[in-house]
Amino acid sequence: MGKGVLRxxxxxxxxxxxxxxxxxxxxxxTGIPTELGWDTVGVGTIxxxxxxxxxxxxxxxxxxxxxxxxEIILRDMAQRGRVLDMAPLMRRDELTLDTxxxxxxxxxxxxxxxxxxxxxxxxxxxxxxxxLFDRYGxxxxxxxxxxxxxxxxxxxxxxxxxxxxxxxxxxxxxxGGGHAVWSVSSFLGSYGARWLDGNAPAPTTDAHITALATYxxxxxxxxxxxxxxxxxxxxxxxMKNGRVGMVMDVGNEYAHIxxxxxxxADKVGVALVPAGPAGRAPxxxxxxxxxxxxxDMPDEAWELAKFLTSNAQLTEDGLKSNAVETSSLxxxxxxxxxRHFREDLLSTVRASRAIACEERPFSDHGIAVCEVVGNAINxxxxxxxxxxxxxxxIRDGLNHHLEI
Numbered sequence: 001m002g003k004g005v006l007r008x009x010x011x012x013x014x015x016x017x018x019x020x021x022x023x024x025x026x027x028x029x030t031g032i033p034t035e036l037g038w039d040t041v042g043v044g045t046i047x048x049x050x051x052x053x054x055x056x057x058x059x060x061x062x063x064x065x066x067x068x069x070x071e072i073i074l075r076d077m078a079q080r081g082r083v084l085d086m087a088p089l090m091r092r093d094e095l096t097l098d099t100x101x102x103x104x105x106x107x108x109x110x111x112x113x114x115x116x117x118x119x120x121x122x123x124x125x126x127x128x129x130x131x132l133f134d135r136y137g138x139x140x141x142x143x144x145x146x147x148x149x150x151x152x153x154x155x156x157x158x159x160x161x162x163x164x165x166x167x168x169x170x171x172x173x174x175x176g177g178g179h180a181v182w183s184v185s186s187f188l189g190s191y192g193a194r195w196l197d198g199n200a201p202a203p204t205t206d207a208h209i210t211a212l213a214t215y216x217x218x219x220x221x222x223x224x225x226x227x228x229x230x231x232x233x234x235x236x237x238x239m240k241n242g243r244v245g246m247v248m249d250v251g252n253e254y255a256h257i258x259x260x261x262x263x264x265a266d267k268v269g270v271a272l273v274p275a276g277p278a279g280r281a282p283x284x285x286x287x288x289x290x291x292x293x294x295x296d297m298p299d300e301a302w303e304l305a306k307f308l309t310s311n312a313q314l315t316e317d318g319l320k321s322n323a324v325e326t327s328s329l330x331x332x333x334x335x336x337x338x339r340h341f342r343e344d345l346l347s348t349v350r351a352s353r354a355i356a357c358e359e360r361p362f363s364d365h366g367i368a369v370c371e372v373v374g375n376a377i378n379x380x381x382x383x384x385x386x387x388x389x390x391x392x393x394i395r396d397g398l399n400h401h402l403e404i
Contacts, residue, residue, distance in 0.1 A: 005033045006300045009052055009064040011287075012038040014256040015120060015323035016068075018316060019308075026307050032300045037064060042233040043174040050177065050367055057082040062292045066301040069116060069290045070178075071107045071358075076366030077292075078110045084291040085113040089302055099311070099328045100286075103357040108288045116288025117309040118327035119317075122250040123273075123282035123356035124186045125348050127257070129245045130269035132158065143275045144187065144214050147246070151222035154245045168222035170238055171248040172231050175378035177370035179231045182283055183248060184377050185359035186273055187215045189281025195361040195373060201398040204391065211276065213387035216380060228381040240264055248273060250285070251349045255322040258342055270345045272352060282352040283359040286327060324349050365402055372397035 008023060010016050016038070023034045041049045053069050056062040057077040069077075077083050090096065097105045100118050108116050128140060133150075136157050141147035151168025158166040171183040188195065191211035194202045202208075219227050224243065235247040240261060251270070258265040273282045289305040291298055307313060314331045317323040324341050326332050332353065337346060361369040373394055380390040 004297075005035050006066065006297050006304060007064045008034055008036050008304070009056065009067040010036065010038045011049055011068065012040045013252070015252040015317065015321050015325070018321040018323075021320070022308060022313055022317070023304075026304055030300075030303060032303065034304070041178075043176075043179065043229055043231050046176060046178045046231075054366075057292045057294075059292070060294045062294045064292070065295040065297045066289055066291050066304055068119065068287050070287050070367065071116075071285075072177075072360060072362060072370060073367050074108075074115050074288070074290050075110060075362070075364055078113065078115050079364045082293050083113075083115050084293055084295075084298060084301075085115070086117065086291070086302070086305070087112060087114040090114060093306070095306065099330055101329070101353060101356070103284055104286050104327055107284065107286050107358055107362070116290035117305045118286050118288045119309050119314065120252065120286065120323060120325050121327045121353060121356065122252050122285045122325045123352050124183070124248055125251055125254070125273050125282060125352055126271040127239060127247050127249070127254050128269055128271060129154075129239075129267055131267040132245055133269075140269070140271045141246075141274050144190070144218065147274045148214075148218050148221065151218070151246060155222050158245070165243065167224045167244050169218060169246045169248075170223050170227065170230060170235055170244040171219075172235075173219060173223075173227040173378060173381050174229050174231045175371075175375045177367040177374055179374055180377040180381070181360055181370045181374035182285075184212070184215050184373070185361075186248070186281050186283045187211045187276065189283070189357075189359040190274070190276025190278055192276075192278030194359075195394075195398070196363050196369075196402075199363050199365065199402060201395050201402065204395060207278075208391050209387050212377075212391055214276075215377075216387055216390070219381060228378050239268070251325045251345060251352070252323060254345055255324040255341065258345060259322050265342075270342075270348045272348055280352075280355055281359055282356040284356040325353075329353070361398070363402070369398065369401050372401055 053073050056064040104118050138150050141150045155168035172179040188211045191207040193207040232249050238244045291301045314326045314328045376393040
């Protein structure tokens with residue numbers, strides 16, 4: 001614990017870069033000293049972030065007093081009685097979750113308990129090379145079939161005309177609980193399938209197999225050969241270097257690119273995630289500010305959680321850190337955001353927000369269940385396994401972790 005200093009943990013990511021300034025202002029206004037711990041994440045490092053989150057909730061003497069926590073980890077910790085229930089505090093202070101979507105409220109709640117206060121809502125969408133699409137007269141793909149066709153046509157055309165390495169599409173394919181599982185879950189949801197039915201594996205359907213087959217066909221046909229070690233960091237690199245024509249990741253990543261790389265910004269566009277037979281399924285990630293039960297500064301942590309998730313602070317974060325995927329609907333639809341963010345980005349974020357929901361394996365059993373899916377998908381990319389065999393591996397792993 002901080003022993004009088006409120007210790008804060010957060011991912012060191014673009015949309016959170018205003019956090020040090022926010023903590024300083026909070027300390028100046030309240031007299032409560034704070035100390036920030038944060039880590040950059042990517043392939044091979046996201047697991048450390050998960051360990052920091054889990055460790056602070058399971059410890060009786062936690063390293064951090066307030067943590068912006070992956071909501072799947074948070075649900076697991078709450079089932080173990082390790083998360084401070086904010087519902088009584090919210091009733092006392094007359095706070096509600098009315099400013100976020102129903103899917104967000106569900107993600108940060110467990111029964112009547114509120115596990116954390118939301119700050120961001122990231123979800124899947126496309127970033128594409130608009131200049132190349134215009135050059136070759138290609139449409140922005142509306143569904144996965146079109147994405148495969150457009151990516152293939154673009155890939156062939158650029159290779160033919162420029163004689164260089166180029167791929168039509170790229171998305172997350174690395175192993176673990178935060179990479180391949182993220183991308184493939186948007187495919188699954190768009191086919192009307194789910195990984196789980198409550199806390200049990202969902203019955204296997206044709207939709208499960210077809211969704212996985214579609215994902216694997218796209219990855220093998222129009223994506224780089226190192227797709228199995230790619231996450232959001234590598235996608236940003238490859239888009240900047242002109243290696244790919246489209247990526248599927250999240251709006252906060254794209255906001256950073258549009259702000260920090262004007263040359264690339266002039267060449268790209270933002271669009272909705274493609275649809276499947278059941279529609280579009282942008283995968284929601286909404287880590288809230290949460291408080292471990294072991295902290296010796298619960299009152300101070302609560303005050304900071306309120307401060308960091310106020311509309312005023314979320315607006316400032318949006319404008320100063322390009323945190324376009326704010327959790328607050330009043331902030332997302334504000335005039336300040338209208339004036340600050342590019343129209344294609346903002347309209348895509350707003351449209352995605354209306355339909356985004358948890359597409360990862362969302363259960364009471366933590367991030368290990370996501371790792372089952374991510375590792376099986378990654379193995380398929382490396383070994384050439386087909387969709388049926390891959391889903392059988394996933395189902396066996398889910399049965400094991402869920403003790404079915």
